[in-house]
Structures are given as structure tokens and as C-alpha cells.
Amino acid sequence: MAAEQEGPDASGPALAGDARRVAARVLERVWEESAFASAALDAELSRLTVLDGRDAGLATELVYGVLRTQAFLEEQIDKLAVSRRWAGDPAVRAHLLMGAYSLLFLDRVPAFAAVSEAVNAMRVVADDRVGAFANAVLRRLADEAAKGRPALIDAVVASAPGWLRGALRRAIGRAGASAFLSAGPVPPPLGLCLAPAEDREAWIARLGEAAKGATIEAGKASPHAILVRGAGELRRLPGFGETWIGQEEGAQVVALLLGAKPGERVLDACAGRGNKTWLLSRRVGATGDVEAADLHPNKLRVAATTGARATYAVDWSAGTGRVPEGYDRVLVDAPCSGVGTLRRRPEIGLKREAGDLERLSSLQVAIARSAASRAREGGRLVFAVCSVLREECEGVVERLSSDPGPGEPEVKLVPTPFDAEEALALGLPEGASSVRLLPHVHGTDGYFAAMFTVHH
Missing domain, CATH: 3.30.70 (Alpha-Beta Plaits)
Structure with a gap:
């Protein structure tokens, strides 16, 4: 079991070569194909049905563990290696990092077994020379680990990109950033x-x-x-x-915070495949009406089966398309950095850069203003993102609360307290018009949501 988090009992038979080969293939796909670890892991485990639950658990532990601590592991190896040529081969890199992770963070895995598994695997994917290199490096790392292992939490925090650590600290403070980055369980249920x-x-x-x-x-x-x-x-x-x-629990809360009531007309403006549409349609009941819009028509074909009375393919950043007016409530679950999903998508930190935040926040403002124009006078809008970074949260609220700029829809958005009963269950202060969901506080993925009243 990895220190500070749940994981498999990684002793004895659980140290199966098949589990490590699965994990290595997933890591290679993340690095080389920009694949999402969760989807790639599911595909590999489904393909290799001979793995039992114990070995599947080890493969999962290795994938998520390496991705969460990658920078820390590479730093430890660099201290012991004379060059970084090992990092140029994805397969070698995967097995070497898994060996290092096992030595440093997997309790009850004998050091000799962790070294042997990694070395044997690298002799298969490379040659004896690479195997000898790995053997020397990992044995030296094992000696270092015998003197005292590092804390997993510290390694996870240290491995987060500098821009992300800085952005998290600006948003939720230094302690909050560490708690967010190291929050478990990983992966979540x-x-x-x-x-x-x-x-x-x-x-x-x-x-x-x-x-x-x-x-x-x-x-x-x-x-x-x-x-x-x-x-x-x-x-x-x-x-x-x-x-x-x-549906992830935090995503449910976002839909509920819209406060949709029986008989109301609701627009799920960035519906994707319609999971929130499904819940909203059951909140408004047979007398209400939920319609879905999204940039991608193929996703809307799925949303049409979840309870949407009508669907609209629209690029909100360019206009309103054929989406009608007069909705009582509009939900804008906008495209974002996805930082809030780090527990289940540890590769997010590798896919994003600091410069993405300004581009995404401007897109979020454009989408929200455009979708708000479809609400009736006095209607409600909830802006939400699966991020906790200030640039995508309070920063966007401030921009939406200001007067429209040149070329923007003539609509005024006024921050307004949530009127959904579910907001009270979150322990929000009276009159709160925004909320940040955090994995280490609420047990959900990270989200931000804010409510506005729409005036034309």
C-alpha cells in the first residue's frame, strides 16, 4: 500500500509482470499520444482479462503514482545517473519510474523484487546494457530509501508544475494548495x-x-x-x-445549484453528452422543459436521449445560433483547464500551461455572456467550471459582473445568492453567490460555481 493513500497490498504475487506491462503501456500512451490515463488504463485492463483484481490494483497504483510524482522521481534518478538518455525511450522511462516509485512509496514491496522486476522489464524493451544501467541506478536508490523514505504528499506537491502550484496558492492559499494536490483517494470512486x-x-x-x-x-x-x-x-x-x-458527485452539485424548479424552462448551454441535462430534466418534471446546446453535434446526439426536449449545435463564442430566448434558468458549465479533476486525471498538470488560463478565461466570459442573452429578464444563470483557479473562477465572475464590452451581447449579469436548497447543505454563508468545491473538503472533484441574475 502506498503511504498516505489507499492502494493494493503490493506484496508477493501482486508484483506480476503483466501488471507492470499494462502500467507501462498506459504511461507511454499518456506521454506519446496525450491519452487520458483513466481511459487508457480501462482499455488495457479490459483487453488483458487475465489480470486478477490484485494485479489490476497494482497497475492502477503504478500509473497514478508515477504520474502524480513524476517530476520528483525523475529528479531522484537524475541525481544517480550520468545522463538523461534513459528519458528518451518511453518504455525505458516508464519501467525505470515505476521501479523508483515502488522503492520509494510502495510499502511491503521488497527492494530486491522492485529492482528485479524493473531491470528484467527493461532488458525486454531495450537491451542488457540498459538493464545494467537500471540495475545500478535502482540499487543506489534502494540504498537511499533504506535510510528513510520521502513522504508521498511532499513528492506529489513537488511534482506539480510551478505555474500550477502558484495558481493554486493564489486561489486557496499555500496549505489549501498542498491539501488539494495530495487529496485522495486516488483514483476516486x-x-x-x-x-x-x-x-x-x-x-x-x-x-x-x-x-x-x-x-x-x-x-x-x-x-x-x-x-x-x-x-x-x-x-x-x-x-x-x-x-x-x-455522474461524478461534484458535477451533480453543479447541476443542483442551478435551482431548477418544476415547470421551469431550462437551458443546459454546454451540455456535452447530457449528464446534467438528465438530472435537470428530472428536476423540472413533466411540466418543465430542459433543452441542451453544445459545440459538438455528436455529443448532442447522446444528450438527446437523456431528457432534452430540443438540442442546438452552437459556438457560443461566435453567437447564439438557433437557440431561442426566454429561459428561466441557464447553466453554463464552461470549457476550462480541468484542474479540478487532478485526482482522476493526474496528467492534466502535464497537458496545461500557465498561458492557457488567460485564453480559457476569455473564452469562458464570451460563452457565458452569449448564453445569458437567451435567458428571460430576471432569469438566473449559473457559471461553472471544473477548476479551482482564481483566473477561471473569481476572475471570470469579476469580468462577467462588469458592463459588456464592444461587440458583446447587451446583457447585465448581477451576482445573486443561490436559491437552491442544496446550497445550504454545503455550509455556505448566508447570501453566498459562489462556491468552490474541493476534494479535501467536500470529497468531490474540484469545481467553482457562481449564480447571476440576468438583465437585458
């Missing part, structure tokens, strides 16, 4: 969203009967959330697509 009025405890019991051995429990931030780990393919469980859908 899968979230299910129950339809309103369903009995959550009854469904937890039913799902537990259907998925023996799985961990199934109620979420804390959303009254509709069920958190699941170890249940296998969710689509095979009872109620999928009708009584519940797969």
Missing part, C-alpha cells in the same frame, strides 16, 4: 446519480446485492450521489440509464 425521489439507501442495498464485494456508499455533497468502487462495468448493474446514471 465512481459516482452514480439517482433520480430525485428515489430511495438512496434502498438502492445502495440493491446495488450491493448485485455487485458482491464492491464498496457502495452514499455521497456527502449531493443527496442523489452513490459512490462505487470495485463493481466492474456499471452498465451491468440494475437501474442504469433509467433510475440512475454515472
Whole structure:
């Protein structure tokens, strides 16, 4: 088990070569193809069905562990290696970093076993010369680890890009930044969203009967959330697509903060595949109307099956397309850096740069102003991002609260306290018009949401 987080009992048979080969392929795809680790890992584990749960757990631990501590691990290796030629071969790099991670952070893995596994793997993907190099480096690292292992939390924080650490500290303070970066569990459990009025405890019991051995429990931030780990393919469980859908708990809270009420007309302006549309349509009921819009028509084809009365393909940054006016409430879950998903997407820090924040925040302002023009006079709009960085959060709120600039829609957005009951459950101060969800506080992915009243 890795120190400070949940993980597999990585002793004995769990040190299987297949698990390490799977992890290496995933790491190579992340580095070479910009793949998302979670999706690549799922694909590899599905393809290699001979892995048992213990080995699959080790592969998962290695992928997420290496990506979260990559910069720290590379620094330790650089201190012991005479050059960085090892980093030029993705397969060698993957096995060397996994060996280093095992030595430094996997308890109950004998040092000789961690070294042997890594060296043997590198002799397969490279040659004996590379294997000898790895053997020398890892044995020296094992000697260093024997004197005292570093703290995993410190390695994770140190491995975050400097621009990200700085942005997090500006947004939530130094202690908050460290807590955010090191928040667990990693990866987090899968979230299910129950339809309103369903009995959550009854469904937890039913799902537990259907998925023996799985961990199934109620979420804390959303009254509709069920958190699941170890249940296998969710689509095979009872109620999928009708009584519940797969949806991360924080994403549920964002939809609920819109405060949609029975009979209201609602626009999910950046609907994607329609998970929030599904929940919103069940909040407004048969007398209400939820419509979905998105830049990508292929996603809208999925959203059309989740409860949307109508769908619209639109580039909000360029105009409003054919989206009508008069909505009571508009949800803008805008494109963003995705920093809030670091627990499940540790590669995000490698994909983004400091310069992305200004570009993304300007896009977010443009999308929100354009979508706000579709709301009725006095209607409500919630702006949300799966980020916690000030540039994409309070910075955007400040820009949206100011008067429209040249060429922008003539719409005024006034920060307004949330009117959803679910906002009270988050412990927000009275009159709060914005909230930041944090994994180390709320147990969800990181989100920011702010409510406005729309005036034309």
C-alpha cells in the first residue's frame, strides 16, 4: 500500500509482470499520444482479462503514482545517473519510474523484487546494457530509501508544475494548495446519480446485492450521489440509464445549484453528452422543459436521449445560433483547464500551461455572456467550471459582473445568492453567490460555481 493513500497490498504475487506491462503501456500512451490515463488504463485492463483484481490494483497504483510524482522521481534518478538518455525511450522511462516509485512509496514491496522486476522489464524493451544501467541506478536508490523514505504528499506537491502550484496558492492559499494536490483517494470512486425521489439507501442495498464485494456508499455533497468502487462495468448493474446514471458527485452539485424548479424552462448551454441535462430534466418534471446546446453535434446526439426536449449545435463564442430566448434558468458549465479533476486525471498538470488560463478565461466570459442573452429578464444563470483557479473562477465572475464590452451581447449579469436548497447543505454563508468545491473538503472533484441574475 502506498503511504498516505489507499492502494493494493503490493506484496508477493501482486508484483506480476503483466501488471507492470499494462502500467507501462498506459504511461507511454499518456506521454506519446496525450491519452487520458483513466481511459487508457480501462482499455488495457479490459483487453488483458487475465489480470486478477490484485494485479489490476497494482497497475492502477503504478500509473497514478508515477504520474502524480513524476517530476520528483525523475529528479531522484537524475541525481544517480550520468545522463538523461534513459528519458528518451518511453518504455525505458516508464519501467525505470515505476521501479523508483515502488522503492520509494510502495510499502511491503521488497527492494530486491522492485529492482528485479524493473531491470528484467527493461532488458525486454531495450537491451542488457540498459538493464545494467537500471540495475545500478535502482540499487543506489534502494540504498537511499533504506535510510528513510520521502513522504508521498511532499513528492506529489513537488511534482506539480510551478505555474500550477502558484495558481493554486493564489486561489486557496499555500496549505489549501498542498491539501488539494495530495487529496485522495486516488483514483476516486465512481459516482452514480439517482433520480430525485428515489430511495438512496434502498438502492445502495440493491446495488450491493448485485455487485458482491464492491464498496457502495452514499455521497456527502449531493443527496442523489452513490459512490462505487470495485463493481466492474456499471452498465451491468440494475437501474442504469433509467433510475440512475454515472455522474461524478461534484458535477451533480453543479447541476443542483442551478435551482431548477418544476415547470421551469431550462437551458443546459454546454451540455456535452447530457449528464446534467438528465438530472435537470428530472428536476423540472413533466411540466418543465430542459433543452441542451453544445459545440459538438455528436455529443448532442447522446444528450438527446437523456431528457432534452430540443438540442442546438452552437459556438457560443461566435453567437447564439438557433437557440431561442426566454429561459428561466441557464447553466453554463464552461470549457476550462480541468484542474479540478487532478485526482482522476493526474496528467492534466502535464497537458496545461500557465498561458492557457488567460485564453480559457476569455473564452469562458464570451460563452457565458452569449448564453445569458437567451435567458428571460430576471432569469438566473449559473457559471461553472471544473477548476479551482482564481483566473477561471473569481476572475471570470469579476469580468462577467462588469458592463459588456464592444461587440458583446447587451446583457447585465448581477451576482445573486443561490436559491437552491442544496446550497445550504454545503455550509455556505448566508447570501453566498459562489462556491468552490474541493476534494479535501467536500470529497468531490474540484469545481467553482457562481449564480447571476440576468438583465437585458
